Amino acid sequence: MALLDKIYNAGVVGAGGAGFPTHIKLNCKVEYFIINAVECEPLMHTDKYIMLNNGEEIIMAVEEIGKLVGAQHLVIAIKEKNTKEIKHLKAIIETMGSRITLFTMGDYYPAGDEQMMVYEIIGKPIPEAGIPLDVGAVVSNVGSIVNIYDAMMDKPVIERFLTVAGDVKNPTMIRVPVGISVKACIEAAGGSTLKEYAIIIGGPMMGTIIDDHEAEAFHIKKMDGSLIVLPKDHFVVERKRKPIDKIINETKTACIQCRYCTDMCHRYLLGHELRPHKIMRNIGMSDHDEAIMKEALLCCECGICEIYACPMGLSPRLVNVHVKKELYKKGIRPEKGSLDLDVRDMMAYRKIPSYRLISRLDLLQYYGQPIDEHKDLIAEEVAIPLKQHIGKPATPIVAVGDMVTKGQMIGKVERNEMGANVHASIDGTVTGVTEKITIKSNGVVS
Structure with a gap:
C-alpha cells in the first residue's frame, strides 16, 4: 500500500498544532521537508522525550516521507540548548547513513512557529495568509513523524504522549489512549497540590483553559501535548479568561498607541501587513476602517503582543480574535499576499528569550521541574471526538452496543476529504455516539 494511503488509513494529523490532516498535507512535491522539534511553548517536554526514545523511528520515517514529497533537503529543526537530543539524533543519523541535517535554533519564542522556522531555514518569508508550500516547503511536528512511522507499520493513531506539569505532586510524562479524560491524566501525576485549580491543555501562550470540575468531561485528542495545572487566580489563567467587553473597554481607555x-509582532517583522496598534486604535476610537480590521485575519494568536509587548497590560491578541470572529460572520476571509516581502530589519533583535517570557508569565517556579519517566495509562472508558483536526468531522461507522477492538476504525472520512479517520483506543463496547464515540472497556487489555 502507498505511504499516503497508509497515513490516511491511520488517521494521522498534525500533532503539534491545529491538527491538519497529514494525508492532505503530504500530497505535494517540495524542495524542503522540515520537522518541527523546537517545542517553544514554556513547560512542555513531550517532543524532547519522543526524540530521545523514538529517534530511529523518526529518522526512518523522515527518509521515507522525503522520497514521497521529492524533497532535496530533509531538516530537523531543534533548539540548540537541547544538547542531549541533538547528540542522540546525530548519532542515529550517522549510524544509518541518513541525509537528514539538523538546524539549531535559539532559545526564543516563537521559534516553533512554522513561519519563523521556514524563514530561518530557507531564507524566504511565507506570504500573508500563505503556507510553507508557497515557498517550496512542508513542515511536520516530530510527534506526527512517529505517528507516520506507526502508519508505515499499519498502526493507527490511538495513543498520545503528554507532559503533565505545574501544580501536581509528581510532574510526569504519560502515554495515554486517545479519548481518556483529562482528570485521569492529572491523577496519574499524583493529583494536584491545590484544592482548586485550572488546567491548560497545550502551552501557556496558546493553550485552552478548563477548570478542575470540567476535567472529567474533557478528553485527550490526537494533537494534545501537555497539561499544565495552575491556580485559578494565576496571571495566565485570568488573562486568557478576561471578557471581551472588558478588553474593549480597557482598549478604549488605556491604549497609548x-x-x-506591532514592533514585537513576528508576523509584522516577517513583512506582513499586520499592525495590531492600528486595530487597537480602530477599536479604541470606535472606528470601523475595514481595511485595517482585515489585518487581524493575519494574526496567529501567539500572544507576544499581550504577554510581552504591551506596557499597559492590554490584550491585542484577544482583540484580534474578536475582530476575526466578526469578519468571519460576514464571510470575509484572509487573502493570500505576494511572495515579494520585505522582512523588517529589526526581526533578528526582537526574538523573545524563553526565560524572560517564562518570568513574564509568572511560571518560574515550574521552570526545570523534574519530569518522571513515562507511565502508560489504561482507561476504563474513553470518549473519542469525531473531530480532532482541521476540517470536517469523521462519520461514525459504529453504533451503540457494538463491540470494538483497539485500533478498529470507528469514524471515517473519504480519501480526498479534509478530515481524518478515527479509531478505537481500547477494546470495549460502544456506549454512546454523538460528537464523540464513547467506549466502555471490557476489562481485557490488548
Whole structure:
C-alpha cells in the first residue's frame, strides 16, 4: 500500500498544532521537508522525550516521507540548548547513513512557529495568509513523524504522549489512549497540590483553559501535548479568561498607541501587513476602517503582543480574535499576499528569550521541574471526538452496543476529504455516539 494511503488509513494529523490532516498535507512535491522539534511553548517536554526514545523511528520515517514529497533537503529543526537530543539524533543519523541535517535554533519564542522556522531555514518569508508550500516547503511536528512511522507499520493513531506539569505532586510524562479524560491524566501525576485549580491543555501562550470540575468531561485528542495545572487566580489563567467587553473597554481607555504590539509582532517583522496598534486604535476610537480590521485575519494568536509587548497590560491578541470572529460572520476571509516581502530589519533583535517570557508569565517556579519517566495509562472508558483536526468531522461507522477492538476504525472520512479517520483506543463496547464515540472497556487489555 502507498505511504499516503497508509497515513490516511491511520488517521494521522498534525500533532503539534491545529491538527491538519497529514494525508492532505503530504500530497505535494517540495524542495524542503522540515520537522518541527523546537517545542517553544514554556513547560512542555513531550517532543524532547519522543526524540530521545523514538529517534530511529523518526529518522526512518523522515527518509521515507522525503522520497514521497521529492524533497532535496530533509531538516530537523531543534533548539540548540537541547544538547542531549541533538547528540542522540546525530548519532542515529550517522549510524544509518541518513541525509537528514539538523538546524539549531535559539532559545526564543516563537521559534516553533512554522513561519519563523521556514524563514530561518530557507531564507524566504511565507506570504500573508500563505503556507510553507508557497515557498517550496512542508513542515511536520516530530510527534506526527512517529505517528507516520506507526502508519508505515499499519498502526493507527490511538495513543498520545503528554507532559503533565505545574501544580501536581509528581510532574510526569504519560502515554495515554486517545479519548481518556483529562482528570485521569492529572491523577496519574499524583493529583494536584491545590484544592482548586485550572488546567491548560497545550502551552501557556496558546493553550485552552478548563477548570478542575470540567476535567472529567474533557478528553485527550490526537494533537494534545501537555497539561499544565495552575491556580485559578494565576496571571495566565485570568488573562486568557478576561471578557471581551472588558478588553474593549480597557482598549478604549488605556491604549497609548506606543505601537510596541506591532514592533514585537513576528508576523509584522516577517513583512506582513499586520499592525495590531492600528486595530487597537480602530477599536479604541470606535472606528470601523475595514481595511485595517482585515489585518487581524493575519494574526496567529501567539500572544507576544499581550504577554510581552504591551506596557499597559492590554490584550491585542484577544482583540484580534474578536475582530476575526466578526469578519468571519460576514464571510470575509484572509487573502493570500505576494511572495515579494520585505522582512523588517529589526526581526533578528526582537526574538523573545524563553526565560524572560517564562518570568513574564509568572511560571518560574515550574521552570526545570523534574519530569518522571513515562507511565502508560489504561482507561476504563474513553470518549473519542469525531473531530480532532482541521476540517470536517469523521462519520461514525459504529453504533451503540457494538463491540470494538483497539485500533478498529470507528469514524471515517473519504480519501480526498479534509478530515481524518478515527479509531478505537481500547477494546470495549460502544456506549454512546454523538460528537464523540464513547467506549466502555471490557476489562481485557490488548
